[in-house]
Amino acid sequence: MSKHNLQDPVLVVDDEADIRDLMEMTLMKMGLRVDTAVGVEEAKAKLDENDYSLVLTDMRMPDGSGLEVVQYISRLLLDTPVAVITAFGNADQAVEALKAGAFDYLQKPITLSQLRSLVKSAVTVNEPATAMAEPESPAPSAVAGKNQEAAAGAAAPAPVLNTRKGVSGGIDKPMSVPDGLRSLKERFSSGETEAHTPLPEQELFGEEDMPRLLGVSPQMVEVRHLIRRLARSDVPVYIAGESGSGKEQAARSIHELSARAAQPFIAVNCGAIPENLMESEFFGYKKGSFTGADADRMGFFQYADGGTLFLDEVADLPLAMQVKLLRAIQEKAVRRLGDARETQVDVRLVCATHKNLHKLVEEGKFRQDLYYRLNVVSLNMPPLREMREDLGGLILRLLHKHRHGQEMYRLSPKAQDALLRYSYPGNFRELENILERAVALTVGQIIQLDDLQIQTDNLLYTDAAAGAEMHLLDEIAEPAKTNLAAGSRLPDFVPGQTQIQDYLDDIERRIITQALQQTRYNRTQAAKLLGISFRSMRYRMERLDIS
Template identity: 45%
Template sequence: MSTAPPRLLVVDDEPDLRTLYELTLLREGYEIDSAGTVAEALAHLQARQYSAVITDMKLPDQTGLALLRWMDQAGRPEKAIVITAFGSAENAVEALKAGAYDYLTKPVDLRQFRLVVGSALGRQPAARAAEPASAPPRAGAGPSTAQRLVGESPPIRAVRALIDKVGRSMAPVLVQGESGTGKELVARAIHDHGARAGQRFVAVNCGAIPENLLEAEFFGYRKGAFTGANEDREGFFQAADGGTLFLDEIGDLPLAMQSKLLRVIQERSVRPVGATAETPINVRIVSATHKDLAAEVAAGRFRQDLFYRLNVIQIRVPPLRERLEDLGLISARLLARIAQDAGVSPPPQLTEAALQTLARYGFPGNVRELENLLHRALALAGGEWIDAGDLGLPDTLLDDNRCDSVLDALEVPMTAAPVADGLSLPEQLPTDLAGYLDEVERAILLRALEQHRFNRTAAAASLGLSLRQIRYRMARLAISVGEN
């Protein structure tokens, strides 16, 4: 049985360009319908479904953005590719935010045109399709990557929902978060949720490359380009062609390299060191940083135009202290993996005291620090259970972190102030500061529960907490009330 070729809709008001696009796509084996206005395009879309829609931005009756918004509101499944005037960065970014899969700038490079359309339809570029075995194995490939983002707290569920949404487009994504929160894991999940899942994922730590080697590492070089260049070598962009390039700690790039990176993103081509011609590339960019790039732009340390290009969609990865209710799930998953690597079966479990001790710690190093801590604890415990003493956290460190983060952990907004009436710190803090803060938190929770007749949902809302969060805190502080 033969499968019908994909049918595409091409929307452009210039007959010559429309014919050029049609002929190019017909040679690739697609079936084509065309339109010269948004109204004609809508008539086609209402009559049938397409695999993809390719539309110019500037049309006689409306803009291509109007067509994108109609498709989004109608829940249309077609991938949309927008063609915009050269240098119109604002239009390109606006199109990506409106749901476009990708964009092309005029004059359109036909090779790039074919690659983008093929990528939108899930067709592998010819250069990569012939060499699947040469692609390095990717850790966490497939759905298991997203599953490694453990937790059911609202912040991590929001991250997973964004990953699922942005994975289907080519829009550049900026992942922001503190060190150790799992930014690369998020980037891999974005790659695995898109049409490029079968292609290469190349991760680059921008802060780990000496400045004098940046250009050669990113763009490659030709034999004889400099002393020691004994053969041609591809750079990160060529290695990721057809797939995803993850630029970790993008905020550490020097300004001179930022300028070159911006040009590559705009032109979609690279010129290796020592080469005279540019090579087209088809790469999705996902970047990450622990820095506030907006502040870096204001300070003159990061280019505003590059920030504008990279920050089309932003995903903030929450620190561990903002999702302590996930601590038990994360610890169990980490212990299972650590035990498997160490050949320990069954994996040890945390006692309630150990879990409470972890919940009192601020985790400045986030999940990465938790993993290192559990590595050490497993080695020290040597049994089926890991107790608080096996964690190796000094009491003074717990107290300091508890004092710094107790209000953040409670997440009590200003509107919740009446709940805490009558509660105040003593003139002289007690020796057992961590225990005292637990009592303060317990009193606040009890006061809120009493005011709302022990309705946990209403009490949680008054404190700015979710039902899951108040349940976790009640369990940790041994507060038990009847079911409502």
């Protein structure tokens, strides 16, 4: 094997402290040691002194270009793999770096999963000693990353392939990463987990440290995984996802798991603030700064000082406000309306929108510089329709939440089928609303298809596909139809001994009692269930002496 080995640290070269911290944290979680440099000169000095297993360098730094780091490594004939981090849309830079010997590149904003897969493709993490002792592998600089393929198509002479053992991306054997680091997704895809293996934390239907985000699907496990990591740093996070997919819950979870948990979490819906009030709402004002300002007032930034400021629907910020926000982020200071002085604020920013922010940047509706500032790391909340294995569990928990005393609501077969096949354009929020409404509308304990009030022509899946989840709902499915007439066998009619009126009264009493039990003794609902009027119900109860 080449002279660098797994004991050697990874060198992260970036002038931005937030990014260095985030990368350091991620790499350390992968079991790697990390060294950092704040610019080109320091990186060169460190390369002179030490061996590294991998170098990750930003392209644009105040004292030079990451390209110089790549060239320096080539000049010293080091076989240390080096990858560059380029500004979004800067494919030329990426191609140049690849030509100079970089093995891959990442575009900003970096997502942690991209970073992880790049690192995995460069070094073998925690590889067992036997594997490490195997014959020499090709130089890491010859490892082709997935990004490289795209860029190489444009220009670079594509370097050689990936034949390293345990390297991910086009490989057939998953690499050896500490178990705690491996997401369920990875484990499922590696075929390690049998389909019938009980899912972890099934009782909880999630994980204890993040009660806001339920679900055991690989997507949700991955989301929680990322949130835990993000909680340990202070980098701005951009949460993307459809409406109702849990963006705010994710932001709150990041805050609650962070060192800022004891400080305020301030959630702001940017779309709901009138434009003329925005500045004073965000930054506060001094008494007398405008008509009606009869006392000093703090803004969102001051309220969130020490904690987290969550900017929901950030795409709705008008351009003028975007400029002011950018300044506040860069300076880490705000100036109240009517105040000559700026005050320092220590705020972690998390923002979200269901709109395509990148597209808005392209259309000139959202400032690119602010986009990069806010979007250092992005987190994607998956839509509910892509997490179908969670549906059964979520429905179960929501019905449990709405239960009446000890009695759970149940679903008729048609209602169950529709719930499992519905597309949920409004995601979790829509599922919550559907069930809340259904519980209010249903007569008795069994929710019927009509109670759901969903468009049945909007069902996504075939019956067969939905069948896969059916077993999850066994406990809430309507029990096999029982004969209301008796609940058990009809009593025997013995001519000569039994009076026909007594016999029929007995059956009627059983039917009515059962309907009353089923509707928790609500006479109106029981009457509806039996198809008789309330008046008739009352009359029958009196006649049959049912109290």
